[in-house]
Structures are given as structure tokens and as C-alpha cells.
Amino acid sequence: MIQATCTRQLPEYMLDVSLSVAPGETLVIQGESGAGKTSLLECIAGLAAPDCGTIIINQVTVWSSQDRINLSPQERAAGFVFQDTALFPHMSARENVSFAVTAGYRRRHETVPQKKAVAALAQQEFERLGIAHLAHARPRMLSGGERQRLALARALAAQPSVLLLDEPFSALDRKTREEMWRIVRELKTGTRLSLVLVTHDHEEAQVLADRILQIDRGLIHDDA
């Protein structure tokens, strides 16, 4: 669950939003380039700080200007999938996912997981995303769709409490995009993972959203 009320001064205008995402809900935020969509996701994930407001993730206040709370991205457990994937280029696909498994495990248990447990959890994510055959490949050897699947597998491997997707499918061709939509819908089945997807693709919003918000020049205009 996410509850966010925040303002942040952007170069050209003020981001001023208030939103909530229920457990298991997929909220799609739509808007033109530069509307403030990415800034909003960065504020929720802790990659940027709002000027004012409150952000609550799963009953935990992760940011509050009033109470001077500012949890680090590491403490927020907000998974983030970047448009450009941000995969670690010097690691294989398996190492990318294992890194996330280890980091997520340490965050939850404050101990180092056993290698066997890391390998098993990584394998589970590979199979869930249908990329087990790519485990030894480096990111540069993968297609755009495979890279996005790997980025999704990596984000999920850290077992986040919410998942933020920043236009992850915008650079993919139509066929691959539809495949990714199917994967996201399957992922959602039977989980209470709150998901926020930023996109400017109207069809994508219609296919994946439980609820759609329009954002324009930092302001939420309509909740359809």
C-alpha cells in the first residue's frame, strides 16, 4: 500500500500530488514527457526528496517533512524498474538477480543468506519470468524484451513491498510489449503487491490498470 502527499519544486513547475494505492492494486500514471511522472516515482522510492509532504509505504512513514523522517531507498523496500533497465553490465543475468536476492535478504533478516538459498530464489525468479535459459548471458547480449524481463526479475528478487515501473516497455516493439503486459498481469495474480506504472501509452494503461491517474505539469488532473 502506498499513500503519498507531496510537493517538489521541479525546474519548470511544482510537482503537487496526492495519491493512494491499495494492496494488490495497479495504479497507472499517465502524462506527457516532463509531466512529473518519474519525479513522483523517485520521491516514493527515496531516490529524490520532496520539499514537503508525507509518504507512507505499507503502514511505515518513509518520508515526512513535518516529522523529519527520511528513510533511505534501501529501507523503503520499493522495487523500481527503470525505462533503461539499469542492469549491471559487468554481471551475468544470474549475478544481477542474485545480487538482488542477497540485498533483499540482508534488508529483511540482517544476515547473509546461504549461497544455495540465493541460487534457489534466483532460479525461481528466472522461471517465473521465463528467462531461465538466459541465466549466463550478459545484459548486452539480450534483446530489449529479455532485458526488461530480467530487470523485472531482479526487482522482484529483492522481494519489494511495492513495485514502481517507470515506462519500462516504451522502447519495446508491439509484440514484445504485449508479451510484457501478459507477464505483468500474471505476476499480479494472487499477490498483494501494490504496483505503480508510469506510461504515456493509453492502450498500456487500459490493459494493465485498476485505476488511472492523469498528471500534467506536476498536477493530478483526473482519476478515471
Place this chain on the structure above:
Amino acid sequence: MNLLDPILLSLRVAGLATVITAVLGLFLAARLNATRSRPGRILAGGLESVILAPMVFPPTMTGYLLLLLLGPNGPVGSLWGASGGLLFSWLAAVIASVVVSLPLMYQSAKTALTSVDPHCIAAARTLGASERRIFWKITVPLAWPGIAGGMALAFARAIGEFGATLMVAGNIPGATQTIPLALYSAVESGNTHAANLLLGITVALSFAIVIVVRWSERRTAASRAHRLAGGGSR
């Protein structure tokens, strides 16, 4: 003239100086680069000026400053007692080499660290990885070609160091006489054969270093181009 002693000493001095410089340069570049507050930035700017100063200082001036610092009455030298233990030892040559090569290492490390894709760092943070783990598992490996290039430049600068080394370590055959000092002595005494041999060795070393630097530049440029093109990792 014994040529093996200056060669081995130069390799020992430059090798140790490079290791110290690499650790120090990487640590300083990472710390100063991560400073965000305004007073912190001002302090970082001042410290950076001190680190870079030996690059524009004449080496003999740097040597003289070190002489004042490391001498029996200097703030550092006095810690070693009245014997002036640090001066005119091979360790003094290491210190001189560290001071003159640190700017090159620092600049290279700083450039290498800032060229790392910030989205990779951000992604690692959202996964929950600690800052230390991110530094060693993500930042350093991605910045490695630039760091290696900086180490090669630092080694080259250390092995060619003359002025500052002469001031603090002297030119004692078998004890503090490095390749450049031995070359100077050989030329001064008219020993052309020894001078030519030392020159040949230095040229061979320089070529090896240039190869490493060019490799690191190619790797850094390739990874940057790859990143800007939006392929592979991004």
C-alpha cells in the same frame, strides 16, 4: 655502475607508491564526490586544491615542502625523533612519489567514478544493497578501466620522479638512487653506456604504461558510448 639496484629500487618505490596512491586516490575521490552539503562542498574544494597542487608545483618546490614536513623539526619528521629517520631513506622516496602521483590518480578516479551510470547505483539502492556493497560490487567494477588507467599514470609518474625524490631521499647509490637519479649520475660522470641502458629500460616501461592507459581509455569510452546509445546495460 650497478644498474640492477636503481631498477629494483625504482620498481619497489613506484610499486608501493602506486598501491598507496590507488587506495588514497580512490578513497578521496569517492568521499569528496559524495559530498552534497554546501559547507562540505567548500571543504571538498579546498582539499581537492591541496591534492592537485603538486601537479602545478615545480617538483623541487614539492620536495622542499616535504623536506620541511619530514625534517627532524617538521610536524611529521619530529614524530620519528631527532634522528630524522624518514629523510634520505627509500621510504622518503615513496612519500615523494605518492605526493606527486596522487593528483593523477585522484583525477582519473574522480572521472571514472562520475562516469558510472547513476541509474545502476539507484537500482542497487532500491534493491536494498548497502552503500559499501554498492561501492565494491557496482561502482568500482564499472569504474575499473579508469581506475586502472589512473594507476598506470601514477606508476609512470612515480617511476619518473626526480626533483622531489632528490630533495627528500638524496641520491645514495644502493639506498635511494632510483632510475632517474642513476641516469643523472651516469650522464654527469660521462657513463654513456649506463645512461643508454637506463634510457632503454625507461622507454620500455613507458610503452607498457601507455598500452595500459590506452586500453583503459578505450574501455571507458566504449562503455560510455554503449550507455549513451541506450544499449546493453541501459
